[in-house]
Amino acid sequence: MDLSYLLTHFGEDREHGFDAVVPPIVQSGNFTYPTVAAMRAVVQQEMDRPLYTRGFNPTVGMVRKKLAALEHAEDALLFSSGSAAIAAGVMSFVQAGDHIVCVQKPYSWTKKLLVELLARFGVEHTFVDGTDAENYRRAIRPNTRLFILESPNSLTFELQDIAAVAAIAKAHGILTLCDNSFSSPLFQNPIDLGVDLVAHSATKYLNGHSDVVAGVLAGSAAHMRQVMSREFMTLGPAPSPHDAWLLMRGLRTLELRVNRSADNAAQVARFLEAHPKVKRVHWPGLPSHPQHALALRQMKRVAGLMSIELDAPDEAAVERFCDGLQRFLIAVSWGGYESLQWPVCALKGPSGYYTELPFTMVRLYVGIEDPALLIADLEQGLARM
Numbered sequence: 001m002d003l004s005y006l007l008t009h010f011g012e013d014r015e016h017g018f019d020a021v022v023p024p025i026v027q028s029g030n031f032t033y034p035t036v037a038a039m040r041a042v043v044q045q046e047m048d049r050p051l052y053t054r055g056f057n058p059t060v061g062m063v064r065k066k067l068a069a070l071e072h073a074e075d076a077l078l079f080s081s082g083s084a085a086i087a088a089g090v091m092s093f094v095q096a097g098d099h100i101v102c103v104q105k106p107y108s109w110t111k112k113l114l115v116e117l118l119a120r121f122g123v124e125h126t127f128v129d130g131t132d133a134e135n136y137r138r139a140i141r142p143n144t145r146l147f148i149l150e151s152p153n154s155l156t157f158e159l160q161d162i163a164a165v166a167a168i169a170k171a172h173g174i175l176t177l178c179d180n181s182f183s184s185p186l187f188q189n190p191i192d193l194g195v196d197l198v199a200h201s202a203t204k205y206l207n208g209h210s211d212v213v214a215g216v217l218a219g220s221a222a223h224m225r226q227v228m229s230r231e232f233m234t235l236g237p238a239p240s241p242h243d244a245w246l247l248m249r250g251l252r253t254l255e256l257r258v259n260r261s262a263d264n265a266a267q268v269a270r271f272l273e274a275h276p277k278v279k280r281v282h283w284p285g286l287p288s289h290p291q292h293a294l295a296l297r298q299m300k301r302v303a304g305l306m307s308i309e310l311d312a313p314d315e316a317a318v319e320r321f322c323d324g325l326q327r328f329l330i331a332v333s334w335g336g337y338e339s340l341q342w343p344v345c346a347l348k349g350p351s352g353y354y355t356e357l358p359f360t361m362v363r364l365y366v367g368i369e370d371p372a373l374l375i376a377d378l379e380q381g382l383a384r385m
């Protein structure tokens with residue numbers, strides 16, 4: 001199936017949608033049947049037929065089909081956030097007494113899931129430096145059930161050799177889950193590299209307009225059935241049909257957006273790397289990145305998120321740079337039209353999760369604006385610093 005067809009027409013079920021070019025939002029919480037027998041038939045297929053919107057909704061179903069196809073998976077579930085997708089994907093495959101090996105410095109709420117939530121229910125974890133796949137093997141215990149990957153992670157942009165980690169897992173009968181939010185399914189497909197479960201914050205590139213919070217979990221039909229019948233239905237993380245529809249609207253331009261963001265990021269990264277006020281640029285697309293060769297091997301392209309370390313003597317200087325930027329909004333998240341900045345010194349809070357990062361670090365999301373304007377803005381911000 002060609003990508004343009006997948007992103008626009010595939011799964012959109014025009015015959016049942018009034019032949020509308022844009023599929024309808026089925027904003028209904030429940031569904032009705034002409035007979036008891038018809039209802040019974042739907043109850044037996046609650047995952048794929050409309051009974052109650054906490055389980056299945058036709059608009060959500062259209063997006064699920066596209067997301068599964070994008071990640072080369074048999075099926076996908078859509079969640080009301082990326083964190084919900086990761087939590088359900090992890091919780092479904094472990095129980096008290098089990099052990100998880102997770103890449104160090106994962107997304108902050110993935111870390112909290114392991115450290116604060118699952119620890120209360122008797123699930124152990126070990127964080128490993130994932131730049132060496134062998135660290136996953138070394139951390140295996142008899143009770144290890146799951147490896148969590150996030151390649152690259154979204155702060156320091158360290159990669160894991162996904163195929164190597166997946167092969168170690170397979171040899172030990174361990175399941176793998178990879179957070180693929182950074183790359184989007186267009187630039188990296190972990191399932192093709194041997195991973196079992198792929199998660200996304202669909203809030204980011206997949207939706208792409210900074211107006212929806214949503215998440216995806218993709219994998220085999222059997223794994224998705226298990227998550228659906230347990231965590232998905234009991235915890236209730238279904239997205240609203242309207243958010244699913246917005247996500248479908250966003251997907252139509254996914255290819256244009258991620259490629260433009262990656263093009264812009266390449267220009268911005270090269271500019272920043274050459275600037276005397278920038279000590280380091282963490283972006284796997286640069287030849288200077290220690291894992292550039294691996295990035296070229298397992299990713300089709302490198303997306304538009306990066307971190308820089310400023311040559312700043314104190315937080316006041318970092319603030320002069322950040323406050324002076326006109327085109328990079330100070331905000332968390334990423335993946336929309338607009339470029340963003342996320343200064344580490346603003347988020348070193350009581351959680352203590354960012355204490356290992358230098359105060360001079362600023363994460364930049366390079367959006368899809370005119371790259372010359374973005375570079376000019378960074379140049380004046382650095383001069384002001």
Ligand SMILES: Cc1ncc(COP(=O)(O)O)c(C=O)c1O
Nearest residue numbers: 081082083107154181201203214
């Ligand atoms: C890499 C990564 N994974 C997961 C998440 C969680 O997604 P959400 O915010 O949609 O719950 C985020 C959100 O920032 C993220 O950056």
